[in-house]
Amino acid sequence: MSQSHSVARRYFLKTTAAGIALAAAGIAPRRARAQAETIRIGFPVPLTGPFGTEAKDQVAAAEIAVKEFNDAGGLGGRRAELLVRDDKLNPGEAATRTQELIEKDKVHFVVGSLSAAVQLSVNAVTKARGVIFVSISQSDAINEAKDWSKYTFHEALNPHMTAGAVGRYAFPKFGKRVVFLTADYAYGHEMVRGFQRAGQPLGVETLADLRHPLGTTDYSPFLPRIQALKPDLLILSNFGKDQVNSIKQATDFGLKKTTRLVAPVLLYTARLGGGPEAFEGVVGGTSYYWRLEEKVPSARAFNDKFRAAQGGAVPSDYGALGYAGVRSVLTAAKGAGSTDPEKVITTLRALKYDWYKGAQYYRGCDHQAVQSVLIIESKKAGAMKNPQDVFDIVHIDPPDESTLRSCQELGHKA
Amino acid sequence: MTGITLDLLLLQVFTGLALGTIFVLLAVGLSLIFGLLTVVNFAHGAFFMVGAYMGVYLLGVTGSFWFSLVGVPLVVGVLGLVVERALIRPLYGRGLDYPLLLTFGLGYVLVDLIRIGFGIEGRTFSTPAALQGSVDIGVGHFPLYRLFVMAVTALLLLALWWLIEGTRYGLIIRAGARDPDIVRVLGVDVSRVWLLVFALGTALAGLAGILAAPMRGVYPEMGIPVLIEAFVVTVVGGMGSLRGAVVAGLLIGMVVSLTSLVAPPMANISMFVVMALVLLLRPSGLFGRAGLMG
Numbered sequence: 001m002s003q004s005h006s007v008a009r010r011y012f013l014k015t016t017a018a019g020i021a022l023a024a025a026g027i028a029p030r031r032a033r034a035q036a037e038t039i040r041i042g043f044p045v046p047l048t049g050p051f052g053t054e055a056k057d058q059v060a061a062a063e064i065a066v067k068e069f070n071d072a073g074g075l076g077g078r079r080a081e082l083l084v085r086d087d088k089l090n091p092g093e094a095a096t097r098t099q100e101l102i103e104k105d106k107v108h109f110v111v112g113s114l115s116a117a118v119q120l121s122v123n124a125v126t127k128a129r130g131v132i133f134v135s136i137s138q139s140d141a142i143n144e145a146k147d148w149s150k151y152t153f154h155e156a157l158n159p160h161m162t163a164g165a166v167g168r169y170a171f172p173k174f175g176k177r178v179v180f181l182t183a184d185y186a187y188g189h190e191m192v193r194g195f196q197r198a199g200q201p202l203g204v205e206t207l208a209d210l211r212h213p214l215g216t217t218d219y220s221p222f223l224p225r226i227q228a229l230k231p232d233l234l235i236l237s238n239f240g241k242d243q244v245n246s247i248k249q250a251t252d253f254g255l256k257k258t259t260r261l262v263a264p265v266l267l268y269t270a271r272l273g274g275g276p277e278a279f280e281g282v283v284g285g286t287s288y289y290w291r292l293e294e295k296v297p298s299a300r301a302f303n304d305k306f307r308a309a310q311g312g313a314v315p316s317d318y319g320a321l322g323y324a325g326v327r328s329v330l331t332a333a334k335g336a337g338s339t340d341p342e343k344v345i346t347t348l349r350a351l352k353y354d355w356y357k358g359a360q361y362y363r364g365c366d367h368q369a370v371q372s373v374l375i376i377e378s379k380k381a382g383a384m385k386n387p388q389d390v391f392d393i394v395h396i397d398p399p400d401e402s403t404l405r406s407c408q409e410l411g412h413k414a
Numbered sequence: 415m416t417g418i419t420l421d422l423l424l425l426q427v428f429t430g431l432a433l434g435t436i437f438v439l440l441a442v443g444l445s446l447i448f449g450l451l452t453v454v455n456f457a458h459g460a461f462f463m464v465g466a467y468m469g470v471y472l473l474g475v476t477g478s479f480w481f482s483l484v485g486v487p488l489v490v491g492v493l494g495l496v497v498e499r500a501l502i503r504p505l506y507g508r509g510l511d512y513p514l515l516l517t518f519g520l521g522y523v524l525v526d527l528i529r530i531g532f533g534i535e536g537r538t539f540s541t542p543a544a545l546q547g548s549v550d551i552g553v554g555h556f557p558l559y560r561l562f563v564m565a566v567t568a569l570l571l572l573a574l575w576w577l578i579e580g581t582r583y584g585l586i587i588r589a590g591a592r593d594p595d596i597v598r599v600l601g602v603d604v605s606r607v608w609l610l611v612f613a614l615g616t617a618l619a620g621l622a623g624i625l626a627a628p629m630r631g632v633y634p635e636m637g638i639p640v641l642i643e644a645f646v647v648t649v650v651g652g653m654g655s656l657r658g659a660v661v662a663g664l665l666i667g668m669v670v671s672l673t674s675l676v677a678p679p680m681a682n683i684s685m686f687v688v689m690a691l692v693l694l695l696r697p698s699g700l701f702g703r704a705g706l707m708g
């Protein structure tokens with residue numbers, strides 16, 4: 001190969017490269033502008049796996065919030081878009097998807113997550129990259145100072161609030177001798193602590209705290225002992241299939257003759273899966289149940305929008321959280337007139353909102369949504385007016401910061 | 415632990431027996447297929463799940479639990495016939511791992527087919543009205559439905575025992591399991607025997623599915639823990655031994671129940687401790703024949 005030939009080729013390469021770079025530079029600003037026009041919200045939820053039903057409901061409800069925002073003209077013409085990703089209920093998967101959402105899809109906000117572990121991993125990613133994350137998981141581990149950042153918001157209830165509200169309702173009404181049947185992991189333990197704290201001033205006595213392995217299918221070995229103890233209350237601090245099976249089998253063992261069954265969180269979907277016979281008379285807490293519309297106008301408005309979009313179906317508790325989380329960030333972005341995280345944080349912190357269940361706001365120190373807890377009782381098959389009429393709302397525990405774990409307790413300064 | 419009275423202990427033992435009966439029911443189909451065909455059926459949990467879903471479907475169509483209870487093993491048995499004829503038969507004589515891998519994959523396919531057909535969220539399956547509630551058995555209240563399941567399982571085991579040990583057909587099955595070539599020389603169509611045994615094993619898995627549905631609920635992943643439980647029982651009892659499956663099932667039910675009384679969080683792991691101990695002391699299980707896996 002001759003010298004001149006080589007030089008000529010290098011020259012050719014250099015000029016073409018420069019040409020391409022120039023052309024690229026010409027395109028780049030235009031694309032960046034185009035991207036700035038939509039507001040993108042990343043939405044990692046467990047579409048596949050045991051909570052697929054809840055996750056799909058969350059997506060359906062979140063889409064309503066996006067549509068509302070767009071129909072109202074968006075943020076000065078900027079429309080919103082929901083980018084749904086399947087976190088597969090797996091913290092590693094969730095972290096990867098969230099990272100992609102932020103770096104590749106350039107989302108402005110992240111709303112979502114259902115499991116406690118997924119929430120922690122999503123929060124770690126959003127915190128490191130300075131992206132606002134509104135969690136709709138029932139656990140509040142991310143509100144503790146060691147994991148929290150100013151970008152972290154928590155829209156759902158937390159174990160302490162739910163267990164406290166249910167305990168304050170149930171102990172005076174049903175009795176003070178209590179047995180716990182608890183899923184042996186952080187969520188179950190947190191619930192038991194919440195109940196015991198609420199029960200202490202009322203003189204509640206724990207007869208036994210039976211811890212069962214997560215995912216137990218047969219609860220019969222635990223039930224003879226509970227039967228022998230004859231507690232006033234059996235509190236089932238477990239979730240999903242575990243809750244359905246343990247309630248079903250406790251009912252079969254005739255426990256309801258002597259004992260009231262109580263669950264800290266009673267999900268609409270779990271009750272549909274378990275059937276009316278097993279759940280009859282079971283009392284529990286929830287963030288939302290559609291019949292709140294009989295008392296709260298914003299609930300009616302939300303239900304009507306959901307019914308119109310979903311062929312008459314009513315939103316579940318988890319679904320409603322998806323709506324609330326997305327509506328909060330979009331409203332805050334509109335209020336700030338920008339998607340700049342610092343500005344949106346300021347408006348979110350100042351937000352006093354009533355999206356679907358009455359007055360709410362995010363607490364200053366940890367951004368936990370201060371809100372009401374509904375106490376519901378599962379209806380008997382004969383008393384149901386339609387298949388959606390599964391619970392009665394027997395009490396509403398009003399929003400009150402004193403029912404939350406204090407800021408100091410979570411490790412925050414004030 | 416305080417407060418353990420004699421009544422409680424007796425009820426706990428009885429609960430353990432009932433739980434053991436369910437374990438036997440879950441394992442018997444798996445054990446049968448392995449014992450006679452030397453096929454490790456990893457789709458056992460999936461057939462169990464299909465049985466529960468067929469139960470939901472038939473109950474919806476006919477409204478009768480009793481009809482469904484008879485219909486489900488028939489439907490799942492027919493599915494077993496198809497699977498054996500189309501998928502398992504070409505793999506005979508190729509070693510243990512071929513049908514194992516095939517059924518492993520088949521399990522996933524069945525679970526996803528059910529997800530597509532019936533949705534991912536699971537179905538309600540109420541205890542039949544005649545079997546609801548609990549009865550006083552002297553030491554405490556016990557669910558009527560579990561007593562019913564115990565009775566059905568006992569009858570089923572008697573019938574199986576009679577079929578295999580007491581009939582001409584059972585003689586052919588046993589002979590076919592020991593030396594298929596000689597049986598073939600004697601003019602018996604061994605492949606038809608295997609076809610029917612496989613179908614019987616899957617029918618039993620399906621029956622276990624509908625019987626378990628009122629206790630455990632119905633959802634696509636319901637077969638996963640069952641596959642594990644059935645394998646533990648089969649391994650402890652000795653791969654392929656029906657008698658072993660019965661003894662091991664009851665033993666494990668008892669161990670899980672008593673562990674739950676004294677150390678609740680250890681309930682699940684206790685069955686694996688039993689399995690580890692048995693495998694250390696008797697590698698081929700309580701009643702297993704040595705060298706069957708080789």
